Amino acid sequence: MAHAIEVAGLTKRFGPVLAVDDLSFTADEGRVVGFLGPNGAGKTTTLRMLLGLVNPTSGRAVVQGTRYVELGDPVHTVGSVLDGGMFHPGRSGRNHLRALAKAAGISDARVDELLQLVALSDAANRRAGGYSLGMRQRLGLAAALLGDPKVLVLDEPANGLDPQGIRWLRDFLRTLANEGRAVLVSSHVLAEVAQTADDVVVINKGRSVAQAPLTEIMARSGGGMKVAGPDVRRLGDILHAAGANVTGDAAEILVKDRSGEQIGRVIAEHQLVISELAPTGSSLEEIYLELTESTGGPS
Ligand SMILES: Nc1ncnc2c1ncn2[C@@H]1O[C@H](COP(=O)(O)OP(=O)(O)OP(=O)(O)O)[C@@H](O)[C@H]1O
Numbered sequence: 003m004a005h006a007i008e009v010a011g012l013t014k015r016f017g018p019v020l021a022v023d024d025l026s027f028t029a030d031e032g033r034v035v036g037f038l039g040p041n042g043a044g045k046t047t048t049l050r051m052l053l054g055l056v057n058p059t060s061g062r063a064v065v066q067g068t069r070y071v072e073l074g075d076p077v078h079t080v081g082s083v084l085d086g087g088m089f090h091p092g093r094s095g096r097n098h099l100r101a102l103a104k105a106a107g108i109s110d111a112r113v114d115e116l117l118q119l120v121a122l123s124d125a126a127n128r129r130a131g132g133y134s135l136g137m138r139q140r141l142g143l144a145a146a147l148l149g150d151p152k153v154l155v156l157d158e159p160a161n162g163l164d165p166q167g168i169r170w171l172r173d174f175l176r177t178l179a180n181e182g183r184a185v186l187v188s189s190h191v192l193a194e195v196a197q198t199a200d201d202v203v204v205i206n207k208g209r210s211v212a213q214a215p216l217t218e219i220m221a222r223s224g225g226g227m228k229v230a231g232p233d234v235r236r237l238g239d240i241l242h243a244a245g246a247n248v249t250g251d252a253a254e255i256l257v258k259d260r261s262g263e264q265i266g267r268v269i270a271e272h273q274l275v276i277s278e279l280a281p282t283g284s285s286l287e288e289i290y291l292e293l294t295e296s297t298g299g300p301s
Contacts (some may be wrong), residue, residue, distance in 0.1 A: 004067030006184030011061035023208035036084035036199035037188040044208040045188040077106040081146030082155040091131025116144040155169045159195040172198040175183045192290040226258040231277035
């Protein structure tokens with residue numbers, strides 16, 4: 003069976019700018035796939051190619067094996083939220099959805115069902131222009147789900163949401179995947195999708211720098227020993243002089259290639275005052291920064 007989403011050798015050039023460079027990945031039903039990369043990495047351009055809004059320079063981007071523009075029934079196949087969803091600010095949330103539903107031959111009953119699903123029933127008759135950012139994002143999600151599609155493409159849906167909104171979104175995306183949908187969700191902040199993504203695709207400067215199940219990426223991280231305390235700078239200098247891999251500052255260091263016992267011996271030998279010595283898996287944010295910085299850093 004075709005993947006829900008398949009991107010293969012996808013490339014987009016805007017004049018001298020190579021926005022997407024030979025990118026390949028897939029997303030399958032039942033999975034939330036985090037599409038990650040710093041600002042300008044090429045995420046939006048990729049999603050726009052997938053949705054037939056931008057023509058690739060080369061390569062292909064298909065939904066259930068078919069290019070978006072050739073889909074027989076796009077509304078019931080793939081839903082998307084780009085730019086936080088577009089709507090007329092003077093129109094109520096309900097009327098916005100009704101207009102979209104009407105154009106797609108979808109019933110008003112489905113509109114009410116979705117308003118409830120995204121927790122907008124109480125605000126349904128208010129002008130969408132007065133909605134909070136979180137409510138707008140939820141309205142966009144409702145619009146994307148009108149046709150009950152099996153594939154969802156969401157560009158930075160967590161942008162600007164407060165922690166409560168992010169939590170709601172996380173649970174919502176999980177539910178959509180559990181219902182058997184493929185959910186491709188872009189973000190430049192790994193933490194936003196980390197708790198909900200099954201797989202991640204990390205890109206930088208248009209190229210893929212990592213793609214794997216999230217658990218695998220975390221397991222791949224080296225970790226190390228975190229040390230903190232008043233004499234940590236001296237400890238860092240001593241370890242560094244002995245050839246250890248040490249990063250950090252005056253308050254806290256991370257030692258990648260020494261065991262806790264080895265570091266403890268150095269602390270004892272030099273009579274250093276240390277308040278904390280603990281193993282650490284690299285935080286996801288560190289892994290992400292490593293991945294995206296090693297190919298040249300933000301542009
Ligand atoms: N229509 C366009 N014309 C020229 N250059 C473009 C166009 N659209 C995007 N770009 C360039 O392509 C590169 C990738 O942009 P893109 O918006 O896809 O990145 P992104 O990862 O989505 O970043 P952001 O999160 O900031 O939107 C950037 O250098 C951008 O300036």
